[in-house]
Amino acid sequence: MSLFKARDWWSAVLGEGEEFDQGCLCVGDVDNSGSGHDKVVVGSYMGMLRIFSPHANKSTEGVPVEAQLLEVQLQNAIIQVEVGKFVSCSDLLHLAVLHPRKLSVYSVSGTAGNVEHGDQYQLKLVYEHNLQRTACNMTYGTFGGVTGHHSLCIQSMEGMLMFFEQDSYSFGRFLPGFLLPGPLVYNPRTDSFLTVSSARQLESYKYETLAVATEAESRQDPDLPLKTGGKRLTPDWTFVLGEQALDLCVPSFSHSSASIFVLGERNLYCLRDNGQIRFMKKLEFNPSCFLPYTSVTDGTTNLLMGNHTNMLLVYQDVTLKWAAQLPYVPVAVRIANFPDLKGVVISLSSSGHLLCSYMGTDPSFFSTPKVDAREADYEQVDAEMKKLQKFIREATRTQGRRLGKIVLTVVFQFCRIYFLSGVPRVLQSRFSLPLGLVCVPSSPAKTTKFKITVDTNQAPVDLDSIFPEFSGKSEDKDGNSLAFQFLSGAKVTVLASKTSQRYRIQSDSFEDMWLVVKELVRRFDRHFSKLGVKDFKKSFSGPLPLQEYFLSVDHHFQLRVSAQQYQDLLSERAVQFRAIQRRLLTRFKDKTPAPLQNLDTLLDATYSQVMALAEAAEENRALLEEAFVRLRSATHLLVLLMSLWQGLTPDQTAILEATLLPLLQDTPQLGWEESCDAAVSHLLRSCLSRSSKDQATSLAQAGGPVLGLPRDTARLKKHITLLCDRIGKGGRLSLASEANVQVPAQVQSLAAPGESGKGGMIEVFSQLIDSSFCL
DSSP: OOSBBOEEEEEEEOOSSOOOOGGGEEEEOTTOOSSOOOEEEEEOTTSEEEEEOOOTTEEOSSOOGGGEEEEEEOSSOOOEEEEEOOSTTOOSOEEEEEETTEEEEEEEEEEOOSSTTOOEEEEEEEEEEEOSSOEEEEEEEOGGGOOSSOEEEEEETTSEEEEEETTEEEEEEEOTTOSSOOOEEEETTTTEEEEEOTTSEEEEEEHHHHHHBOOGGGOSSTTSOOOSSSBOOOOSEEEEOSSOEEEEEOOOSOSTTOOEEEEESSEEEEEOTTSOEEEEEEOSSOEEEEEEEOOSSTTOOEEEEEETTSEEEEEETTEEEEEEEOSSOEEEEEEEOOSSOSSEEEEEETTOEEEEEEOOOOBOOOOOOOOOOOOOOHHHHHHHHHHHHHHHHHHHHHOSTTHHHHHHHHHHHHHHHHTTTSOOOOOOOOOOOOGGGTEEEEOOOSOOSEEEEEEESSOOOOHHHHSHHHHTTOSOSSSSEEEEEETTSOEEEEEEOSSSSEEEEEESOSTTHHHHHHHHHHHHHHHHHHTTOSSOOEEOOOOOOHHHHHHHHHHHHHHHHHHHHHHHHHHHHHHHHHHHHHHHHHHHHOSSOOOOTTHHHHHHHHHHHHHHHHHHHHHHHHHHHHHHHHHHHHHHHHHHHHHHHHTOOHHHHHHHHHHHOOOSSOOSSSOHHHHHHHHHHHHHHTTTOSSHHHHHHHHHOOOOOOOOOOSOSHHHHHHHHHHHHHHHTTOOOOSSOTTOOOOOHHHHHHHOTTOOOTTSOOOOOOHHHHHHHHO
């Protein structure tokens, strides 16, 4: 960012909702006043033509009336405006306006006013040409060395150059190998036309070569062979740019520094008239427009360049001389002379901000406002925090859907407290959102596919007291059954035994039972803790539902295999599509016509296959994301059941969860199956190994094979089964071996997720949030 801004001399905002581009701005003495002072001509894509004569210190939010000479609404969009001698037998300047299907030449004249409103200006149509092809841009000059007037050349969207000599059409020529139009400029020194083709190379065509080439009207396709007399059009010279050009310019203010300037997307090129490069500068920004102008040093050229960071840069050849800040991204820049000031920089934005500015050394300073710094009263902060914690507890008792909003409000209050005198402080908090956010009460289901039984050592409790927010809408008034229907459609039923301390959770969806089982266990702990029961225990007698869990594993793996197959097929079809394109292009460019041999039909068929495969791959990707979410839920349920089965400590449960859930999401490079298999294999060779010798051997090994998509899930399922078997036989989960091997800090943080460090950010999340939004 520059310290200096472009000094505002005059500015205006042109219309509302109008669009402008680099061809919509030009300057010149369009009214032929004879004073040598320029006027600013602006045309918009909405068809509005405006002419200004700026004055010093005249700016407003709209358009200054005293500076606006003319405003006319034309019928068609304005692509480009130019000022030149476009009328035969006249030395006066006229205005050429290019529309998509029309070229119009106007005369602008002013009449001295007799009242205080000033002079009156009129726009009069001199002649116009209706175009048979849609225009893209135009250039003008003394084509063929004719002096005294200017001719016009229009480039169409199909690559045809149409030449007009005043009010008559001369001829038209197709550019060879044309695909998309590029910038076009005329070089009067060599009487040639310069453009950048779709091959990303600068091409030069002499006017004489264009005049004797094949007539465009005799050819319907520029790539077809010649049918009439005339020479095949070829460029005089080419220069490979390797990038698309934004603009071309051939300054004619000094023959001693005859140059051709090309503004690329990432580079600035300067070439001689014969196509030899003079210099090239790599740009560290994205340019938007440029304008070469005269320099006070012989043999050099100054350039104005705008970029997409609102900067206006001044270069002398490749040396940056000045940088100024603009209030917008310029799409066109010009230099004009006015009565009050010469060398004014005129810039135009795409939304219609017109600015006349000059370079100055007056810096625009910004002073940071003074902050009222004061020390935080920690006693007051603690008191307010206790008040908010009490508020949370009271709101938790009532539950309800408003709790989420209330908790977020409290979090923002914490942020406000801990960021008070501008000094950041850290607070980490973990809480659970209400279950009612993701499910609603429903009627219990009697027959289901999957069942899980949780045992306790206390007398059966009423489920309505455990889930009070669902009790009012439950159909069972005895409190022995309760059903939850998730927003995704799945239903989970909880049944309490009347004679034993058992609770059954059942559903047709194995993965969806995890959230209910987790919430049931958590609420049991809270319920009996309030009753003062200290020896409360809950357990799962097994067997572990490994076969049900492996169904989720296989489903996720098959979708990963399908994604890889779609990717391979897409790559093959893309290679085939490009090969057919190259062969067709060779056939079209061949001098001797040859049959296509159904290559066009094969191209269409391949394109249809590519699109069908892409749609199928996208659909498979969505299914894969859903399958991974369900796999995570199933894994959480398996970890919870194993902790209840063997009475694992929180640290051991954290290790098991980090082992079976090593990834937060799948990627094409690394998936869940190979990551989980590597983590489980490490536990089987270390803390769950059968002998200390195997344990020492595993710890001595360094590195391992590169992880990739396995051929099947047999090895993974075998290792998970073996992991559960060794834990069931009393295996102890630990990150360190019996030899007191030091545990890496990253693994320690995984094993102790509940510990809060002072250097973290505010962490407000829970497993309930993960599951609710995944559902």
